[in-house]
Amino acid sequence: MIDTCVWTGHWGSLAIPGTPSDVIDSVTAVGATKILLSPLNGVWAHNLHAANAEVYAVAVTDERVLAAPLLDPTLPSWTEQVQVAVDVGAPLVRWLPAYSGFALESADGWARIVTDAQRILWVQTRLEDPRRQHPLGVVPDVDAAAVIDLARRHPDLAVVLGGATWKTVLDLAPAILSLPYCYADTSMVDGVDSALRLVDAGLxxxxxxxxxxxxxxxxxxxxxxxxxxxxETAHLILHENANTLLDRGR
Amino acid sequence: MTSAADLLRLVRDRLDPGGPVIDAHVHPLDNFGGFHIDGVRGDVDRLRGAARRVGITRACLFSLHTTVPRDPTPAQCRQANDYALAMRDASDGFFLPFCYVSPTTPAAAVAEIDRCVAGEGMVGIKLWVAQRATDPRLDPILQRSVDLAVPVLQHAWRKTTGNLPGESFPADVADLARRHPQARIIMAHLNGCNPRGVEDVRDCDNVFVDTSGGDPETGMVELAVERLGAHRVVYGSDAPIRHFGVTLAKVVGARLSDVDKRAILWDNLKGLLPERAGLGGME
Incomplete structure (x- = not known):
């Protein structure tokens, strides 16, 4: 089983057991055998790239972990970080547009760089429900439709819509299915029969x-x-789809 | 090498609640979720089926009316309650209905409570966002709950983005509890109330908190148990908005003793509900 959305580090508004070993233990205890790990400590940093070193180090020592570095394309040095991801074999990179402060409508040049580097691009639309964020640190959600529009403009780029609700994913299902390498994660899919309804929609x-x-x-x-x-369907979602996708980034 | 099927079985075993479970907080599919259902029968079959798949034994049910108005008229409350009663009758008692009323019309609310609780055997009272819990128009409703010995489930949330005009904060629930020390109040939405809301009600021994609302954040149920005691926490899902299994995992997966988990999943709410809920001998 591959857990594609795992974080390590500190989060200001919620006390979490976030050391790498705590996190790895918690996800492997429910069956995960491969983990795509990203650093929370970078999210609120002026230069989030500095936090990636921690997950690169864990990936070197723990074969269950694949580093999923956070990249901020508004930083002048970000292309160097893309190259680091390639050099260490990180198959997937994550963007946090709401925290880095850029619009996906203006990200085509940056998306081409990720495409050329043959990495998978994960766009996280939400880390925390805006209703429960600290009042002095409210970060709005990224428009999920803008993620799919980006994927449509870059059909050769594998794009993952991260952190979207089930209703959003359901509404975008036809667009996702129309693209060869477009995926969504289940981390915020909630509600009665929600995964079932996404599967019924062909996803x-x-x-x-x-x-x-x-x-x-x-x-x-x-x-x-x-x-x-x-x-059979559970196995697709828990393992097979991610395995197929990660092959593109290896 | 463990096969995929074995792993799935292992995970399902880890999610086993280990005994009966009462869900304190369920709405009909008719209210939320965009389901295409075939009336009460379809609602019962799909909602009860989803609940039973994860091990829910009984579910407290409140309809907020098919149009979900924030300040319902007495007629809309009556329609909502008739729907909940119909679901009870079509579910062999799986659903335990609460009477939904609006404090905007307190006399009508009390009359509806008499019809539904005293007359039809509903087992609790539900208050949503028509008026904040500090409003004195709630007082006759709370007094009636004491007279009839049923709990009141009061919606509450602390939204960084701003509560609705009539939406109660946890501190409002504390105010209500202090005005009515004999009443037993279930404050809904632990995760929505967040750690500050838990502190707001901490010294109100007649306030219990349900574990529903918001995302399945790590450590929230443990925090509620630490600050309030396990005897003041009850399991709630807020289905169909939330998934029965995801919310159940908040309790089953919490770092708590089996005794505390049993209390949250069954014992505490059983103790709050009247005998006619029929929960005796189900352990």
């Missing part, structure tokens, strides 16, 4: 299991998949 091969641990409990993330879906 079984486009969903990636993500726990959003340690911000969210990994057992809950697993519950939405294993209770409602048959074993």
């Amino acid at each position: 079984a091969t486009r969903l990636l299991y993500g726990s959003h641990a340690p911000l969210f409990m990994p057992l809950g993330a697993m519950a939405r998949i294993v209770f409602d879906l048959d074993d």
Whole structure:
């Protein structure tokens, strides 16, 4: 099982067990055997790239971990960081447009750089529900439709819509399915029969299991998949889709 | 090498609640979620089916009316309650209905409570966002809950982005609890109330908190148990807005003793509900 959405580090508005070992233990305890790990400590940093060293180091020592570095394309040095990702074999890079402060409508040049580097681009639309953020640190969600529009303009780029709600993913299902390398993660898919309804909409091969641990409990993330879906479909979402996708970034 | 099927079975085993579960906070599919359902029968079958898949034994149900108005008229409350009663009757008692009323019309609210709780055997009272819990128009409703020995489930949230005009903050619930020390109040939405909201009600022994609302954040149920005691926490899902299994995992996956988990999943709410809920002997 591949958990595509895992974080390590500190988060100001929520006390979390965020050391790498805590996080790895919590997601492997519910069955994850491969983890795409990103650094929370970079999210609020002026230069988030500095925090990537921690996940690169963990990936070197723990074969279950694949580093998923955070990249901020508004920083002049970001192309060097793309090259670092290539050099260390990080198959997937994450953008946080709401925290880095850029619009996806103006990101085509940067998207081409990720395409040329043959990395997978994960665009995180939400880290924390704006209703529960600290009042002095409110960060709005990224428009999920803008992520899909970016993917449409870059059909050769593998794009993952990260952190979208089930209703948003459902509404975007036809657009996601019209693109060859477009996926969505399940970390914020909630509600009765939500994963089932996404599968019914044809998305079984486009969903990636993500726990959003340690911000969210990994057992809950697993519950939405294993209770409602048959074993074959669950296996697609928990393993096969991510495995296929990661092959593009290896 | 563990097979995929074995791993899935292992995860399902880890999610086993280990005994009966009462969900304190469920709405009909008719209210939320964009389901295409075939009336009460379809609502019961799909909602109860989703609940039973994860091990829910009984579910407290409140309809907020099919149009979900924030300040419903007495007629809309009556329609909502009739729907909840119909779901109870079509579910072999799986759904335990609460009476939904608006404090905007307190006399009508009390009359509806008499019809539904005293007359039809509903097991609790539900208050949503028509008026904040500090409003004196809630007082006759709370007094009636004491007379009839049923709990009141009061919606609450602390939204950084701003509460609705009539939406209660946890501090409002504390005010209500102090005005009515004999009442038993379930404050909804632990995760929506967040750690500050837990502190707001900490010294109100007649306030219980349900674990519903918001995302399945790590450590919130443990925090509620630490600050309030396990005896003041009850499991709630807020289905269909939230997933029964995801919310159940907040309790089952919490770093708590099995005794505390049993209290949250069953014992505490069983103790709050009247005997006619029929929960005796189900352990």
